[in-house]
Amino acid sequence: MAEVKSRPSILNGQTYKISTGCGSLYVTVNIDDGVPFEVFAKLGKSGGCSASNTEALTRAISIGLRSGVPIEEYYDHLKGIQCINPTVSQGEQIKSCADAIAYVLKNFVGKK
Numbered sequence: 001m002a003e004v005k006s007r008p009s010i011l012n013g014q015t016y017k018i019s020t021g022c023g024s025l026y027v028t029v030n031i032d033d034g035v036p037f038e039v040f041a042k043l044g045k046s047g048g049c050s051a052s053n054t055e056a057l058t059r060a061i062s063i064g065l066r067s068g069v070p071i072e073e074y075y076d077h078l079k080g081i082q083c084i085n086p087t088v089s090q091g092e093q094i095k096s097c098a099d100a101i102a103y104v105l106k107n108f109v110g111k112k
Contacts (some may be wrong), residue, residue: 002067011037014108018100021085022050025097027104028059029071036071036108038062041101054097057072072075078102 013030024044031035039058043051061074083096094100 004026005032005066006036007038007066008032016104016107018094018104019087019089020094020097020100022097025054025100027101029104032035036065036105039066039101039105042095043068049098053104054101057098057101063090071109074104075102075109079106 007058015028015090016023018027018045018069020043022043026042026044028040031041041054041058047111051065056079064074065071078098079102081096081098081102085089086093086095088094089100089103094103
């Protein structure tokens with residue numbers, strides 16, 4: 001079993017606002033020792049399946065990052081996932097909340 005690193009009491013990160021078909025999504029990527037350590041996402045609308053699924057997804061990403069899974073793995077697996085409400089944000093087609101998270105992860109690591 002992989003070792004999951006404990007969370008320090010203070011981490012630095014960046015929060016991105018991105019439009020999705022479900023509303024504004026705020027994605028925060030925190031770093032520890034220069035590498036991504038955890039991801040949080042909050043939909044502008046509270047409650048509902050989209051919000052709970054997005055929270056569950058970012059919790060799973062965070063466990064993986066804390067266990068040493070490279071952030072690129074998440075980008076590669078989440079990009080292109082499509083729901084019924086695609087939209088355009090910052091000139092990019094955003095196909096779902098998962099795709100929006102992939103977009104943020106891609107930009108966080110500079111993979112343009």
